Amino acid sequence: MGAGMRFLQLFAAVLAFCSVPAKSDYWQQAYATFYGGADGAETMGGACGYGNLYTAGYGINNAALSTTLFNNGLSCGQCYLITCDTSKSNMCKPGTAITVSATNLCPPNWAKANDNGGWCNPPRVHFDMSQPAWENLAIYRAGIVPVLYQRVACKRQGGLRFTITGFNFFELVLVSNIAMSGSIKNMLVKGTNTAWITMSQNWGANWQCLAGLQGQSLSFAITSSGGQYKVFQDVVPAWWLFGQTFSTWQQFDY
Secondary structure (H helix, E strand, O other), X not given: OOHHHHHHHHHHHHHHHHHOOOHHHOOEEEEEEEEOOOOOHHHOOOOOOOOOOOOOOOOOOEEEEEHHHHHHHOOOOOEEEEEEOOOOOOOXXXXXXXXXXXXXXXXXXXXXXXXXXXXXXXXXXXXXXXXXXXXXXXXXXXXXXXXXXXXXXXXXXXXXXXXXXXXXXXXXXXXXXXXXXXXXEEEEEEEOOOOXXXXXXXXXXXEEEOOOXXXXXXXXXXXXXXXXXXXXXXXXXXXXXXXXXXXXXOOOOX
């Protein structure tokens, strides 16, 4: 074989290799366990503050994130596509994948090592999924399996929901059912008689404001973690009371 032919074959092989996207650039590695029982009832509530996950728009396909993923609650509501890594475990159900919403924190267990029960210890990336969601991917008796995941856009029914709790000059606003990026980067509130007031994250998906807003209709200006800015004008009527939830038809597009 001539030198010219060998060069052409080598060039073709390099070109073919470069044209195949690296899987590690698309999927990331993690592990997954499950909690909450066969009906997922114990996954309700949690560190994001959503309470009943059905009424909040998230349902049973949910997961608690390890500290590394949870990001102090700023990841609440985000969506992840997860598949069991069949190359590393024979406990996987091949050809399956499921999208889950982040609704809780899987706290560290410092009494145990990362490979002996401390699954959510930093810097480990881990999903503690609802049992119904997890069993889409793996055999029940496995308990823990290696997975591949990627963050994906969230699909929600209807618009954003605002739940207001607190008292007097302290408003705590839970924002739920966020589509696309699924979470909030920053948020402002405006009463009928006020200018725009910057809110701060309190815990999970709850954002706070220290102002007397009772008796005023409320508008919110939100920048999603996807970078989209939207104003939700007068979404809360002036007759609102603490403990009430208000919905809007508006939703994020990216």
